[in-house]
Amino acid sequence: MLKINNLTKKFNERTIIDNLSFEVENSEILTIVGPSGAGKTTLLRCISGLESFDSGEFYLDGKKFNPYEDTGSESVIGVVFQDYQLFPNLTVLDNVTLAPQMVLKQSATEAKQSALKRLSRLQLDGKENLYPYQLSGGQKQRVAIARALAMQPKILCYDEPTSALDPELRGEVSRIIKGLKQDGMTQIVVTHDMDFANDVADKQLHVVPVK
Known part of the structure; x- marks a missing residue:
């Protein structure tokens, strides 16, 4: 609570x-x-x-x-921002895996496996190698949610x-x-x-x- x-x-x-x-x-x-x-x-x-x-x-x-x-x-506490704040120079997968590797010290393999599961659940299968500019607004938001969840917030x-x-x-x-x-x-x-x-x-x- x-x-x-x-x-x-x-x-x-x-x-x-x-x-x-x-x-x-x-x-x-x-x-x-x-x-x-x-x-x-x-x-x-x-x-x-x-x-x-x-x-x-x-x-x-x-x-x-x-x-x-x-x-x-x-x-x-994780945050999904109004403007998403995705890194434009990183792919969807890299956007989601960067912080878990740097902050939570996950291995690249562990971070990737977790990210792909979250992206799949958010109906983003096949989008992992795209860049933010290639996504719709709704897709960007779901990537932002996946990125926030990757930090395992309470x-x-x-x-x-x-x-x-x-x-x-x-x-x-x-x-x-x-x-x-x-x-x-x-x-x-x-x-x-x-x-x-x-x-x-x-x-x-x-x-x-x-x-």
Whole structure:
């Protein structure tokens, strides 16, 4: 379980997140919804350790940790970015296997075998030798999910996963997220798409701009 107590984040003198507390149970899907400027992405960046925070406490399975400072946080909380952030000069397979080899110290063979299984499950068979520019938006997103899963995170976060997708592909993302839940993955989804949020969420966190 992830538990966050009294999280506050400021940029200069402006408060973006003000004493926010919530928790996410294991295998649960939490959607974070709210208008633009409410701090949804900033909250996700704080959770994933990409952004520092001014005050607050994080607990994972009852143990206190700081996602910004603790080494190994990237193998605890994974992120699927809105713009995917794939390496354009690497193939799909290399995008997925690079971090496990460098950070988790997996062998090239082990990383490749795991990657091919994940790519197959995400319906990317035969795409492993392509480059990002050769993929559709939906395919890039699935590669980004495979890359995040390759780090074996306990929690997987998504930043606006349906923002650039048509309705059919939104349904595909929904199926992927629900499938990962069946595998026991805890997931946090930032989205402005209320229909999507209602479809995938076990519970929702509504955030509003701090006045």
